[in-house]
Amino acid sequence: MRKSKSKAEQMHVPKKNRQLFEQIVELIDALCDAHLNENYRELCEHMAGEICRTHLPLSSSSPAAWAGGIVHAIGWVNFLHDPKQSPHMTSVQLAEGFGVSKGTMTAKSKIIRDKFELMQLDPDWCLPELLIDNPLVWMFDVDGLIMDIRTASRDVQQEAYEMGLIPFIPADMQKPESESGPDIKIIEFPSSKSKASKPKDNVPNLFEELEE
Structure with a gap:
């Protein structure tokens, strides 16, 4: 064994x-x-x-x-x-x-x-319960404008999640229980291995990556 x-x-x-x-x-x-x-x-x-x-x-x-x-x-x-x-x-x-x-x-x-170049509310080291309200996790460059992906459609959020850009799908977290029902799966925060990027010199352009 x-x-x-x-x-x-x-x-x-x-x-x-x-x-x-x-x-x-x-x-x-x-x-x-x-x-x-x-x-x-x-x-x-x-x-x-x-x-x-x-x-x-x-x-x-x-x-x-x-x-x-x-x-x-x-x-x-x-x-x-x-x-x-x-x-x-x-x-x-x-x-x-x-x-x-x-x-x-x-x-x-x-x-x-x-x-490790830590910062407060660092997306890679943020507690799961603070993630949904952490703007550093959800901001992306869309044609030169900063967009909060929490306001995007679920389809866009789903693709961003599958690309490793965000730790979970905000739309699923925000649905009332009466609407989501027992079959809705809330995707858990995958520890500190999240690939959400820190805002360095630029912000990731989500739409460019989705179109590739």
Whole structure:
């Protein structure tokens, strides 16, 4: 019988970093169980896999420092510090939760944010529950004009989803239950592997790609 792959193997973490990865994930899971939620856990575990595949000087700090930095960075993207958000934690509370100083944690967070060019509401690292209201996910260049694809027809949204440009079909999410019925499938956000692009020098031209 084939042995199932470990989480580190599934994320293609190099063997030299697998023990550290497992230690970081264990700390992240404990904090998410106590204070955050499954969506935070998923994003933070994925980020742990990402940093363990980089050339960052991981051995220079403790697993707790990196775990704290990861959760702080993902929390920064998703406004975890905002009291209006649920869940909500301050930087001091996060640092205490990992048993590290706030300065150590925020230093690691900055390394991670700089390495992966994170921004607030980053489409690649945004919580699923914030995606539908995140304008960075839905804006596309249409003949030089910026269009919110949430206002487009479902057919256009479907093609954009199939091309990997958006994480789910907004029209399905917005249909009242009485109209959608039990056969309507809400397409789930595919973790942080979404191909929704960050707005860099330009915005993707959706119609040009659809016509190819």
